Amino acid sequence: MRGRITALWAALCLLLTGCGRMPYPREMEDMALLRTMGVDREGGVLALTVSTGPRARGLQGDQESALVLSARGESLSAAALSLQGLSDSYVFFGYVDQLLLGEELAREDVRPVLDWFARDAELGLGARVWVVRGSAREAVESGGDRGVDSRLTTLRADGEMGVASLSRTAGEVYADLLEQGTAYLPALTVSGQEAGSLKDGGYAVFKDGALAGYLEGEEALGLELLAGQSSVHMLEERTGEETVSLRVTASSAACRLTGEGRLSLTCRVAVHLEEYRHPLTASQLEDLQNRVKTREEGRVRAALDRLRDWKADCLGLGPRAGLTAPQVWSGLQENWDEAFAAMEPEVEVRVELHP
């Protein structure tokens, strides 16, 4: 009994005094809790710009302005380390859930950044990623005092604010890049220094880790339709003399592989009648339906044409279709990029009009 107690005390003393460092507790109010990170390539070195959201000051609810820091370094970890020296609080990366990539970096290669997010202990692959058509530093600094994360959250969450509604996490993008060699990301444009100055800018498509091009406008809508997650948007059509407003609410897409290895895509779109002057007859409704169908088909084909130009099947249509015809797919999957670019897919759009 005594032996055990002395052994216990000895062990406790050993643990508490010597043997390396014990885990070090940190107080949360001493930390700067970063929410947004922007990565740029500036003149050959990497530049990190980070921002916290509005920081809490006290229980009364007033808040301090957001902290924006910027540092450069040869590598990402070096830049992150030098960020520590710039602020008097400990810079904590654990809450970073928005990543902005500058255009120059995107044209080069984004995989090292995503790899860093995958391996780092504090950063996580759950962060949402955007490409900025410009410099990420401008985008981060455009938030000013309020910080930019709330704007980004709004852009992400509320599909009715802008055109782009698909947001992608770093994990999804990195996995797509590694598996397929190609991926797509939502893009942003910066237009000014006030809040609200970050605007949606279509989608950026990557091939082999580098930026291939942007899909904007109709092509962007086509991409969303193919992904099966259309943002809610309005259409104006003419029936006879009048203009009718329609709202596109939901969509889905299914892919199949035919016997010769051709993609066959079937998209369904649900459309609601919003504003109209007079009640529409059946033939007018059918006419409307056909017009919407033509328009949507056009969008899908436009998006597909661009993707095929870049040989980038960023939506993974091939693998998804391969689930339905494994034997055909096993022959195609080696050179799928070429096959995708060569053969024109069959597209069918079905519109469900709800009055």
Next chain:
Amino acid sequence: MKGEGISRTQLASLVWAGVLAPAAELLPGITLPAGGKGAWLAPLAALPLVLAGGWLLGRLGEGSGLAGGLAESGVGKAVLILYMVWGEALLALRLRLCARRLLDAGRRDGGLWFFLLAVAAVVLWMGLGRLSAFARAGQFFLAILLAAGGVVLLLSLTQTRPERVLPLWVEDIPGILSSALPAAGTLGWGLYGAFLLGETEGEDTRGRRHWLAWGVGGCLLLALAQYVILASLGQELAGRLDSPFFTLAQSVGVEGAFQRVESVVTALWTLADLVMAGVLLFSLRSMAAALRWREKRTAVLGLILAAALALTLFSDRLAAAWGRTVVPLGNLILGLILPALMILPKTISGKRGRDGTSCGGKGG
């Protein structure tokens, strides 16, 4: 190891709870090079090997337990010493890998020594007690681990894309079959549970079906887990990451409720390491008892030696490398080949005895 025995269910839960530790670290990683897209089926492909190993070790241990049975002959004693040495190595590796994993979970916290010694101290305390208490605690630990793992995998289901791992076609089959070997090597960490077979009591109503059910169920669950991991992360990404399962835990969450639970899951997985180290320690005790050494003293010395080895001899790189290559191979040898070699003479002599004079003995 006096005191009441443990039941078969408890032994099976101890083994599986212990195996969850190396499985979470290794499994998509070591099966991916061989298996490719079909690597998630590797645990199921390894099922026959696992069952065979279990059957061989069980046969070897019929009668007076595995350690007792081996210690009867001189060759057996040498084999027993070999098992002891390998068990020490496994213990040292487990401590090191567990401490490394805890250290990696938080970038800035503490030194390796602290984590290793804390875990080693708790293992020692548990290993010196009664097996029945440890087994009961082990059942709880298994329940906690399954709950934590289940939550992570369930929440990741929304991120899975079946097209990343399916469809599997005929040309994937050789890959899957060859990935069975590394998977079986990983599951072979549980072979030391066979030394505790002698402690089991209870009615033998279900017998073989019981072990079959546990084996099949466990491998099935592991295969499902691998499916979710690979379908969420994809092969390439899963192959590059050190521990894909814990990275997955990093990105799951329920919006507004909790998120980034990786540190909680990593801390909970220490329970699996505790069980594995405890099983190794108890089997060391059983081996020492068979060799007529002093049980508890052997256990204490064994643990201290393992902790010392873990701190000094194994660097992180060496430990990780061993964990991926040497250890699965060693487990396969010690779990399948060696017992087969030991059983062969017994079967032959048993058969000869049956044809000739009446035979007693347990081998026949």
Next chain:
Amino acid sequence: MFQRPTDPPHPRQEPRIPQPLSLENLEQTFEGCADFNKRQVYLHGDPGRQVTVCYIGGMARTERINDYVFRPLAQDPMLASAPESQVFDLLEKGAIYAQKAERETELDQVALAIIDGSCALFFPGRQDALVVPVATEEKRSVGEPENEPSLKGARDSFVESLRTNTSLVRRRLRAPELKVKEHIVGRQSLTPVDVVYLAGIADPDTVARLEQKLDAMDIDGVEAAGNLEEYLVEASRTPFPLMAYTQRPDRFCQGLLEGRVGLIADGIPLGWLIPGTIDQFFKTGQDRAYHWMTASALSLIRYLCALVTLLLPGLYIALVTFHPEAIPVKLALSIVSAKQEVPFSTIFEVLIMLLAFEVVQEAGLRLPSPIGATVSILGGLVVGNAAVDAHIVSPAVLIAVAIAGVAGYTMPSQDFGNALRLWRFLLAILASLGGLLGLVLGCAALIYHLAGLETFGVPYLAPFTTGVQVRRGHPTLFRLPLPRMKWRDGAVHTQNRRNQA
């Protein structure tokens, strides 16, 4: 475990009073006792026949001794007319109107009987005495159980009188197989302790073990509940209670029906049930009164509250100081804003608040009720509010500790709740040393500790893991509908396992 090796032996003097039985020796034994009375009476007025009646005032009931002893002694003509040699026999066999009349020959027995409330009749020239029970029955009347309130069930509770308690049990379990075996415990208190069980259902092994332990107890007296508990189970190893107790006879009888063995001691208004597995401490008497869904939900909530009270302060420390990324962002920001300008570190705050909580609780127990209400308002609202406004503590810590404390109060068993409080403190300290690893290792240690406990051959965690025991009859975390609970608890080694058709 804590016995010093040099404890001197504790021999017992047998017989206790070594002198032979006589009236003078009895008087000498009770010398200095003002309540010892003796009275010499003539049998039916005959001065030639005398008998001396000795009794202790306060233990013997006045009316009884007057009506049933003195009156027949004075008025029965048979006592004067019968031959003198037969008088003792006549008195022993019915001339005295009492439940029993026993002939005693040892001074020990007569003295103990008089203390128990009997009166002793001494005849001149005889070496024996006649002992007649005339005890008073002053006791607290059966009232409501204060600590286990009941909304939908019986409202009687055990009292300090042993015989009343056993009668309450017998009224509920009318089976003749209900056995009540009495043991005397304590050299100075000589407390009767009853072992109650249903023969044919309870495990005879457990009964034998219990009786053996009771007989082996050589202590001075049984005045507090701990006097029994700490000797019957290995209480020194663990703060967790190993014997369940209850104030309510209906719960006690429910335990007896499950196959447990009951223990009742004179002077302590509690009934213990052995063996006490962990689920006993989560059950209330109301569980079987409510619908099974409600009872299951409440039972789950209780188990959840046990986890919350144990883990919440430690989890708060571990997450806030070591792993903040696991906390949702908005919560983190509100914690940070709540903590502005508080001078103490989080670890120190939590530990101090835990201590303060315990202090307030302890103070509340000592206060008489009129002052208690005022102080609780003062302490809770004013001081707490002022402390938060002065930035001495942060409200987030206050809330976390308060939730943990309130969750602890849902424990039906006080003893179990106390053990959880101790372990809560320990886990908070471990979490402050090692973060989540410290917390998990602490929990592993707790589970292992519970897994190693045993009472009377039944593991403490038997409801959850049976090990080599027989399979359990029904689930623990929630309650099945009663018609489905057909089997008794296998882990308690009951003899007759089926309890319904």
